[in-house]
Amino acid sequence: MGEQVLAAVRTGAGTTELREYAVPDIPDDGALLEVEVAGICGTDVKMYAHPVVPGPVIMGHENVGVIAKAGRTFLERQGLVEGDRVFVEHYVPCRRCEWCHLGEYRHCEATDWRNNQDARRYGYTSADNEYHLWGGFAEYMYLPWNAVLHKVPEGVTAELAGLATPMSNGIEWALFDGGVGYASTVLIQGPGQQGLSQTVACKQAGASLIIVTGTTRDAARLELARALGADHVIDVQTEDPLERVLAITGGRGVDVVLDCTAGAGVAPVLLGIDALKRRGGTLLIQGELASFPDFPLKKLTEKGITMRSARGHSYRACELALAQLASGRFPLERLLTHGYNLHDVDLAVRTIAGETGEDAIHVSVLPQT
Ligand SMILES: [Zn+2]
Numbered sequence: 001m002g003e004q005v006l007a008a009v010r011t012g013a014g015t016t017e018l019r020e021y022a023v024p025d026i027p028d029d030g031a032l033l034e035v036e037v038a039g040i041c042g043t044d045v046k047m048y049a050h051p052v053v054p055g056p057v058i059m060g061h062e063n064v065g066v067i068a069k070a071g072r073t074f075l076e077r078q079g080l081v082e083g084d085r086v087f088v089e090h091y092v093p094c095r096r097c098e099w100c101h102l103g104e105y106r107h108c109e110a111t112d113w114r115n116n117q118d119a120r121r122y123g124y125t126s127a128d129n130e131y132h133l134w135g136g137f138a139e140y141m142y143l144p145w146n147a148v149l150h151k152v153p154e155g156v157t158a159e160l161a162g163l164a165t166p167m168s169n170g171i172e173w174a175l176f177d178g179g180v181g182y183a184s185t186v187l188i189q190g191p192g193q194q195g196l197s198q199t200v201a202c203k204q205a206g207a208s209l210i211i212v213t214g215t216t217r218d219a220a221r222l223e224l225a226r227a228l229g230a231d232h233v234i235d236v237q238t239e240d241p242l243e244r245v246l247a248i249t250g251g252r253g254v255d256v257v258l259d260c261t262a263g264a265g266v267a268p269v270l271l272g273i274d275a276l277k278r279r280g281g282t283l284l285i286q287g288e289l290a291s292f293p294d295f296p297l298k299k300l301t302e303k304g305i306t307m308r309s310a311r312g313h314s315y316r317a318c319e320l321a322l323a324q325l326a327s328g329r330f331p332l333e334r335l336l337t338h339g340y341n342l343h344d345v346d347l348a349v350r351t352i353a354g355e356t357g358e359d360a361i362h363v364s365v366l367p368q369t
């Protein structure tokens with residue numbers, strides 16, 4: 001470890017600067033993580049274009065690395081030794097509040113950047129705060145006593161472990177929120193890393209029918225969706241998706257619809273409501289739109305639809321995600337399409353945003369390369 005830590009810092013909207021920070025003195029209950037992989041997702045694209053937290057921010061909230069240096073109390077509390085490879089959740093919870101005691105620390109106010117200006121969350125927290133290294137787009141990241149860590153199973157590479165976040169979201173949203181299980185029928189909209197991870201979660205859980213939608217430029221991704229367990233894929237630009245879903249299900253519709261699209265407006269929600277079965281289906285949504293004109297509320301209530309919001313992942317979902325990755329049962333390594341070093345963080349975000357014209361599914365920043 002040198003004396004300086006190189007970091008790619010977001011200094012304004014759409015602007016990244018390389019900066020060096022002194023290696024912080026860590027307390028007995030803290031540690032430094034040597035960042036091996038920081039995954040990028042659609043949230044990074046939004047936060048890069050429209051920063052939510054003022055000041056310099058080291059982005060990178062899907063982080064995997066090795067415990068490089070740690071205090072004795074930290075290792076004792078976390079049950080780790082130096083050299084262990086861990087997946088770091090981006091939540092940094094208080095561990096005192098009601099949510100934390102329930103194990104639902106993702107809802108803790110101490111990590112809620114929307115409502116708490118002093119919140120700690122990897123990839124969101126200002127680098128002006130003590131210890132500075134609060135994001136994965138850096139050679140090292142600071143881990144306080146309350147960081148939430150998962151030991152990466154033997155045989156899982158750092159890059160593969162970088163898929164723990166989309167995979168854990170897949171398990172959380174499809175299985176825990178959507179209730180997908182044995183013989184469920186599912187429509188997954190969007191074949192990006194999130195939709196593909198949901199496909200794997202649904203297949204593993206025993207879904208009897210998995211339909212994945214995409215656009216014409218998603219052809220390769222839709223093929224990958226098939227390789228990961230989709231029974232049918234639909235190009236929404238050349239086919240009528242509702243007609244296809246009804247034809248495939250013999251007019252019944254599906255039990256669960258998962259929206260994993262980006263920038264598709266109201267269309268996925270409208271299709272979801274129509275594609276769900278006559279009564280009692282579940283629709284998982286992501287709140288991209290500030291408002292929804294002419295929302296078909298009557299249809300929603302008449303069909304008895306349960307609407308769930310996607311809200312990150314729980315501890316158990318992360319553990320199951322890592323076990324899934326370790327099993328090697330699905331060719332998830334095919335999601336790993338692009339890797340960049342710290343000098344190319346701006347390009348990495350623009351690549352996942354689709355600005356470079358490349359078909360990037362999962363983009364990793366690899367700070368040690
Ligand atoms: Zn993410």
Ligand SMILES: [Zn+2]
Nearest residue numbers: 094097100108
């Ligand atoms: Zn808490």
